[in-house]
Amino acid sequence: MASASYPPPPPFYRLYKDYAADPESAPDPPPPVEGSYPLFGANYTTDVVLPSLEDQGVRQLYPKGPNIDFKKELRSLNRELQLHILELADVLVERPSQYARRVEEISLIFKNLHHLLNSLRPHQARATLIHILESQIERRKQAVEDIKRRREEAQRLLKESLQTLDGQP
């Protein structure tokens, strides 16, 4: 039984031989990767933008454009989905061997649905930010009011105490 050994570790350890004595002699760590990088045969990217459907090789069913009416598109995709489910049921009854195309169309609709929902996330993020800013402004205004009130109270007390002291002989 041949036992295959693991490949040896990369030979960079030799560069760090004198690290304890002189930390400067060893090379710096590599800078972080930016953009797209290949990993185990697949390409990944460090950009945080949602890849469009064409990038994933999926046909886009809802119309492209700057402003999409999300509610309308979501509803029409839902109706399409129901129609296709009925079609699949019909095909299974009449011509069972032709199910593959219908199943493909249904999965296409699902992918479009999920992509639409994912593209709503930036809008949600901005709305959350707006909400946070509004509550922060509210808190700051409240703090300003409180401080004003306390200052006036303190000044009133000071004046009263001065008057009391002056009243004494």
Next chain:
Amino acid sequence: MDIISQLQEQVNTIAFTMLNTFGTLQRDAPAVRLSPNYPEPAANASEETVNTAEQAKIMSAALVQAAKKFDALVAALPLSGGEEAQLKRLQELEAENEAAGQELQKQLEASEQELKLVQELFNQAADNCLNLKKPVLRVCNEDYHTK
């Protein structure tokens, strides 16, 4: 859970229900006659055939209900303005926040000044008190020493 996650969950539920429906019906459907050459299959009205019809009704009702819930969730989306409207509002809020921050800073500094003033007054008053009561204090000290 926020509404977009709920919508995503609902889409997955619809897919799962559809899967269940077709799987169950396909598994439990009774045999059907394919061609006049083959004999009629034993179409006995056992409880399985009855159950299949019932199951079909129940599961299709569940599917339609899931779709309706999806529509209701879509209607509840708070999709106010477009991206530009949001960005404009963000800029306004940022300016307002800055102003409120400045105001708060001013009030804080003024109140800190007043606090220092009051503390100074307090120190002076305490010193005066001590200076007035010096003889009384010395008597107290002697008492403690004799004990």
